[in-house]
Every structure is written in structure tokens, then in C-alpha cells.
Amino acid sequence: MVSASTMKIxxxxxxxxxxxxxxxxxxxxxxxxxVLALDNVKFQLRRGTVHALMGENGxxxxxxxxxxxxxxxxxSGSFKLRGVDIRLNSPLDALENGIAMIHQELNLMGPMxxxxxxxxxxxPVNRFGIINHAEMHQRxxxxxxxxNIDIDPEIEVRSLSVxxxxxx
Ligand SMILES: Nc1ncnc2c1ncn2[C@@H]1O[C@H](COP(=O)(O)OP(=O)(O)O)[C@@H](O)[C@H]1O
Ligand SMILES: [Mg+2]
Numbered sequence: 001m002v003s004a005s006t007m008k009i010x011x012x013x014x015x016x017x018x019x020x021x022x023x024x025x026x027x028x029x030x031x032x033x034x035v036l037a038l039d040n041v042k043f044q045l046r047r048g049t050v051h052a053l054m055g056e057n058g059x060x061x062x063x064x065x066x067x068x069x070x071x072x073x074x075x076s077g078s079f080k081l082r083g084v085d086i087r088l089n090s091p092l093d094a095l096e097n098g099i100a101m102i103h104q105e106l107n108l109m110g111p112m113x114x115x116x117x118x119x120x121x122x123x124p125v126n127r128f129g130i131i132n133h134a135e136m137h138q139r140x141x142x143x144x145x146x147x148n149i150d151i152d153p154e155i156e157v158r159s160l161s162v163x164x165x166x167x168x
Pocket of ligand 1 (some may be wrong): 032036057
């Protein structure tokens, strides 16, 4: 079992053996007071595939996604990322390992720019720890170009349409 930060270092070194699955969740259990939300859940995600998780209200879909995104800690179960056993302790851990969750409920900072919202808590900084806005802007432009998104990185999020906010 490695920590999320160690996993990040391993991944960046390119030393991780290519595993069949990007993500493997096994035997996950999560109980809330009085409710067993997840029991013995297994989920495997193959590289380059898209999954839809379906189930009635209260089936535990959101709980499973929140566990994968590091928001909830499961009571038990194992979690493998690219073949490596890992423990996520926070959403930031998940984010640093390439797991992002797009919430149904929008959670953006309206008065801040598009770029600032994207890089929040991951802002590129100079060696004095000061945010490098030019780099943040450039990285956002590159990202949008790659994803074919036509949004100005510098406009305030509150002036975007709901559809465009969801893109962020
Ligand atoms: N934070 C929580 N506290 C207590 N119970 C919760 C919490 N989140 C979810 N639950 C309960 O866990 C079960 C699964 O919920 P959820 O994962 O939201 O289902 P779904 O997303 O499939 O509708 C439900 O019974 C729900 O009431
Ligand atoms: Mg839900």
C-alpha cells in the first residue's frame, strides 16, 4: 500500500507497470449511521473506456463516486490505481492522481476567473510561492485547445452560461 503522494511520484517517474485496469475497487463497504450504503462493491475500469453507473435513488452511486474521488473514506475495501494499492485520504490526493469528480451541484467561485477556478489549490507558483498568472493563463489556453473548448480563461465564472460552467 502506498500513499497518494508516493503514487504520484511513482507515476511521474514512469515506473508503473502498465496494468490492465486504470482503477480497481474491491470489496468496498460504507456504512452511514443506520444505513449500509455500499456492501461488497467491486468496480473495474479499463483504460480508454467509459462507464455509466445506474441505479435507483439511494442505491449508493454517489457514495461510490465520492469514495473514488477521495471525499469519503470507505470502512473497508481495497483500491488499486494502475495496478498499485493506494489509499486516498483527500480529494486533493485523488486529484493529484488524475481522479476528478464533476459534481452535479456546481461548486465554482463566481467572482474568480475561469483559469483561477480550474487551478484552485494547484496554482502554478514561482519560487517565492507567488501565483504565476501568466503561466496559469497559458496552461488553461493549452488545456482548452486540446479539449476544443471555446471559453476565455480570464472572464469571471459568474458571467458564464450554466453549460459552460459545467464544462469547468
Ligand atoms: N452523508 C450521508 N450521511 C448519511 N447517509 C447518507 C449519506 N450519503 C448517503 N447516505 C445514504 O446512503 C445511501 C446511498 O446514497 P447515495 O450514494 O447518495 O445514493 P445514489 O447516489 O445512488 O442515489 C442512501 O440511503 C443515503 O440516504
Ligand atoms: Mg446520487
